[in-house]
Amino acid sequence: MQEKSTLIIGAGLCGSLLALRLAQKGYQVKLIEKRPDLRKTEISAGRSINLALSNRGLKAMKLAGIEEKVKELCIPMHGRMIHQKDRDEFLSPYSGLTSEYINSISRTGLNALLLNEAEKLPNVEILFNHTCLDVDLVAASAMFKDETSQEKKQFKADVIFGADGAGSVVRKSMWEDRLFLFSLSQNFLTHGYKELSIPPTKDGGYRLEKNALHIWPRGENMVIALPNLDGSFTVTLFMAYEGGEYNLNNLNTPEKVDAYFKETYPSAHPHMPTLTQDFFENPTSPLGTVKCYPWSCSGKTLLIGDAAHAIVPFYGQGMNASFEDVVVLDKILDENPKSDWKFIFDTYQKERKADADAIADLAIDNFHEMKSHTAAKIFQQKRKIETALEQKHPKDYASKYRLVTFREDLGYNEAMKKGRAQDKAILSLLNKGEINTEMNLEDVLQKINQETQEILNEDAILSGM
Amino acid sequence: MQEKSTLIIGAGLCGSLLALRLAQKGYQVKLIEKRPDLRKTEISAGRSINLALSNRGLKAMKLAGIEEKVKELCIPMHGRMIHQKDRDEFLSPYSGLTSEYINSISRTGLNALLLNEAEKLPNVEILFNHTCLDVDLVAASAMFKDETSQEKKQFKADVIFGADGAGSVVRKSMWEDRLFLFSLSQNFLTHGYKELSIPPTKDGGYRLEKNALHIWPRGENMVIALPNLDGSFTVTLFMAYEGGEYNLNNLNTPEKVDAYFKETYPSAHPHMPTLTQDFFENPTSPLGTVKCYPWSCSGKTLLIGDAAHAIVPFYGQGMNASFEDVVVLDKILDENPKSDWKFIFDTYQKERKADADAIADLAIDNFHEMKSHTAAKIFQQKRKIETALEQKHPKDYASKYRLVTFREDLGYNEAMKKGRAQDKAILSLLNKGEINTEMNLEDVLQKINQETQEILNEDAILSGM
Known part of the structure; x- marks a missing residue:
């Protein structure tokens, strides 16, 4: 049975959603944020940062019962509008299915909604303008500076969640305290x-x-x-x-x-x-990727969201991945009502780490793909074939992008493995002249599926090496 | 033209060799070490740590003119003696050529030799028992604590080399000073x-x-x-x-x-x-891998050896990689006598980074290979074929291990790419039944070479993705 008092450091998108879900499940939540309340602060026009919300994120919104409210903030984006220098712009659809699209959403608007929903619950307390100075990872206590009164305050709970983003103070404590072997990477x-x-x-x-x-x-x-x-x-x-x-x-x-x-x-x-x-x-x-492990310490502290895995923005999955963290944690809590937090945190990090690593790597891959959209002929042929397959056989073929973005039932790691194998299969078949853009699409699809399966089989053998 | 006064922090294997080579080339060298002089300290029996010295390291010894002296400290090891539980031990040779072997050498013995050689030169000054506390990366000055007198002392030079190992204080300054975007990873x-x-x-x-x-x-x-x-x-x-x-x-x-x-x-x-x-x-x-980048700051400070790239010991290449760092730097100094240190450091790190990353990754791969030497049948078949090829065609076939260990003319990154493609080719051919352990070896070799080349070609296409 988990103890009930929780402290969440960081009331950004992930921390606010976590507060809402934990409170809905009956935990006591104290949510503490460094910045002022973004619902009361003037945001200058043109500086409202927007993000891409897609299936994994929406699944979390549904879980929290706020999907409809969130959808009011969304602007559907059905594809990439490619502006080349030497020709007219054209739309490259994200999917052959009209039901599959991503959404542009205001970070501030969504965060405000999550805070409003959390605040409605009696077991949530939110403090703004409190900067976390230091965390005692084992005692589950943390020292804050109240930026209004300049006072220092200590808060203690049964467990602490570090939802304090890419520059996480909680993660910094794990690095500096050297209580355990902490693997960390920060790459720009x-x-x-x-x-x-x-x-x-x-x-x-x-x-x-x-x-x-x-x-x-x-x-x-x-x-x-x-x-x-x-x-x-x-x-x-x-x-x-x-x-x-x-x-x-x-x-x-x-x-x-x-x-x-x-x-x-x-x-x-x-x-x-x-x-x-x-x-x-x-x-x-700067554009940085942060990976680390373990995410938890002594069953008392857990990193979540960007604090555990900050990624570059090129797959539009940063927020979605953080929201999915909450979904995974939620599921593990439901499945293990009698377990203590140590078990919950250990189970969570073991289940989630490979997926977090995968989306980090995919996001970097996509940077290279996006900026050089006009690249070599073989890639143009690949895109042509994939577009045709997605238009004509949207249910039988899903590109890597679709697997990552629209298949919330599939972990990022599985989506990456399959998506990469598919990409490789298509390029390999094109290279060997075994498929081309003129061939019957059904034959092309069959060859791609077969080659993809062979690559996955060989990868499985090699990974045993 | 590079300025002449250099400060090397760390008189371990890499720092001592660097001191020797820079002094041989006419630079003023101050070499500062935290620990006592290992030539005067009692080393208890059984605690003398030994290392594997192979071609890349020996190339550096030759460059410094001490190859013969070093060889006196070496015990040749011609292969791995595999002790399985259920059968007699057997020797798995490193190569089919008797000229290719690795050497067991005492860390202390080799380090002492390097210090002795450096000390003979008039332009080398060595200080022991001086702990580096802090480095000014831009001013090329560093603060030390004299552990004998407890005094604090500042030393300044035209450039500083951080050869202070896996726990480098110089690297820590790069991380904490935030003067530039510093990518760092530490993985256990x-x-x-x-x-x-x-x-x-x-x-x-x-x-x-x-x-x-x-x-x-x-x-x-x-x-x-x-x-x-x-x-x-x-x-x-x-x-x-x-x-x-x-x-x-x-x-x-x-x-x-x-x-x-x-x-x-x-x-x-x-x-x-x-x-x-x-x-x-x-x-x-613990067994940790450290990667970071850049290695230099402002043309004033350079990380070298383990300070720049600490690796796990499973390829027997840690010392060899650090010695090779000195060889590469040496070559760049020779090729650019009129350039300033900034150019030298920038050129060095750009040339060297991919090779340092490669040996770090290879060392982790080899951990998994070594400890599960008795693995699946397909790997046993692979080893059998490779052993036969290495015995009968040692000049036409070189395993990944040989490429990494005995081909000092080939960078680690090239060795890794070719070696991995070869491994993949053999497993793939075995998996498809296109080669087996009964076939004519010349045919097997031809098929492996052809499949390897195809994999390398496809990798090249994919890397453009």
């Missing part, structure tokens, strides 16, 4: 990102297709844009810090920024009246 | 290790075959033994911390340890009269 890409914006038209409409995720792939760098409910788009530039003609280090004057966008993203540039202002006001942020 | 295996010993016979002879690396593979755990010049063997137990009937956590009484060895390693146990004493006196150490 050579690229950083900067948020920019496309405002609504004068009459409040959208300047670009509303129901799509827009991408301007340019080989080394890229720009993407996701729609907001107010008619604007949040635009993100992903760019190398060094190298090439332009990079984040040498784009250092408004003239250079303007020239770069005009030349490189001609279909976006006219829609970005505040480009240079946004560019120099908004920070440049 | 689920196993730890403990050093034990087999003493010489009464007349000073060897109790086991002298010219072999002995292995007792037992699936989950294993014991290995390497010969020392005095007739003893240094024995290492690699064992899981948790799980199984016996593990490092539950082997907590002399009776249990003795029973475990008697039962599990019957051919080693009679030769280990000090087993239980060794077991409880010697520490249990």
